[in-house]
Amino acid sequence: MVALKEKKTMSLRTPVTDLFGTEFPIVAGGLQFLADAEYVAACAKAGIIGFMTSNHFQDEKSLRNEICKTRELSEGKPFGVNIAMLPKSTEHERITQIMEIVVDEGVEFVETTGRSPEPYMPLLKGANIKVLHKVPGLKYAEKAQAVGVDMVTIVGWECGGHPGPNAIGSIVNAALAEERLSIPYLIGGGIGHGSQIAAALSMGASGVLLGTRFLASTEIGAHEGYKEALLKASENDTTISLWSVRNNARTLANETTRIVAELERANPDAGIAQLMPYVAGQILIDTYKTGDTSLGMVYAGQALGFVRESVPVAETVKLLIQQFNTARERLCSLSY
Template identity: 75%
Template sequence: MAENISSDSQNAVVRTAVTDLFGTRFPVVAGGLQFLANADYAAACANAGIIGFLTANHFPDDATLRAEIRKAQDLCGDLPFGVNIAMLPKSAAHERIEQIVDVVAEEGVRFVETTGRSPEAFLPVLKNAGVKVLHKVPGLKYAEKAQSVGVDMVTIVGWECGGHPGPNAIGSIVNAALAPSRLTIPFLIGGGLGHGSQVLAALAMGASGVLMGTRFLAANEIPAHVSYKNALCEATENDTTISLWSVRNNARTMINETTRIVAELERAHPDAGIEPLLPHVAGSVARQTYLDGDTSRGMVYAGQALGFVKKTQSVSETIEQLITEFTEARTRLRAYL
């Protein structure tokens, strides 16, 4: 699925299946960022020439989600944005996935990013509403399954990613090189990506674009405390760790007091399940971190792309930096061709 590099179509810096599908100028997708991905963030991405996704699951009810979608529509106008729908590995009674899908379809959302279990059960409603579905997976075998059920595009995240990288410790560069021989639909690569040269490398290996999450966490438009953003800027690629091994829900977060406590609990009680961990890993604890900036506790999700987060700046400034890095890398590559 290698793409032809072009700079004269729809003002695209490079034209790929990603820029064609979403109508963007650069093949970067800014995925959903839990509580932080709202209409303002999605609009900042749209105005910067990429697509962002507001995260549906963190809105408490259908009315609030519907209002946020309409706000994003007003802010973005004709520019693209999407809705992220995160599903648990297995269906649970407290999930609102059917209701979220119905709201998305009713509100005329054009793009959805699904993650977690297979979206197969919800594809008929989404497809009938004309929604294009990008499904995010933690490995190639899951990408092949998503392809078989009819998603439009897949994102494969490697072990370097923030959040939940899945059970297989396979890196992004391996996923990227293997994917073209196993997939016929366009794919993106995520995990540890935060530099423009990596975008070019992903395209060279057959991807149609990349997913970035951690790279945007310190953006001006992210609704989080300045101390939280400063902590990200001071961190490096060495400052993350994997937790929750014992409950088979591997999570990459910043190293802090919580990860040390969780590691001790998992070593001491490997079969205890999630209950003794919940006071430390609950989403409410992490949400407080965003509000007060204290990154010493809670699961502060971030990937190895922290090495590229040097300062707070707008999403637009970050994209322009990525484009400059991409262009410089392309120039270097041409010297060898």
């Protein structure tokens, strides 16, 4: 195994690093309420790019302040803003306002998720903002390519959060994307080891998206009890819920997912109203504060199998690159 200290100055160039100006082709995507200035700045200093989440800020001033704080803490290194959109627009959404703030604040990179960013592309491209759009399947990636995004992330069935309805794994997504896309793409879902980065790049991806792998990082501002629960969990401790409302979500298996599963079996046509008392976002916010993971939709993917200790983001990135180098050298050593 290559000693880590021998590789400290190494960087790896792909279309991802070229687009974002980073050292390594690793993207730390938005983590709901957890991707704040401290976490995103830690990603920037580690040589990767992180995206602070924007939707939970209740007013314009607080969002602007967090963007400014992120810029200051990142010390000139690249960062982005995640803008999550519901599958269908609602009158209560503030997406246009958030987009306008991002433009006004001079943010260079945006990660969009949910529905197509097409209505906002003229605004974003007019401000020379690079757009990374995250999708749960190849057909959505092809649509995003058609509307002019700079890059797409395709998340597989293994991912935490919302993996989409098709149950296609990351290794299949990676190979098919190489055949069907002309813009650079990242692979996400179950990624937590450097050998997977090597595999994704060898299959045509320009980089990888990591979420779950960073959830227990020391810079994550959540209760230590929450992090301890993640460290104790394995790749076998997640489950998929919300089948009945076609918004599949992978989370830790807990009391809430048990109740939700029973409700969905008993009343599959009842809609989201019967589930909201158990899946509301405020319950997850409380989990982050109290550390009690027995209730709520505690988003996490199968990469939990790689989450074994709470360390700084930079330490995890160094380990991933060491593992990547080992995998690359193993591949190069094969005889023909």
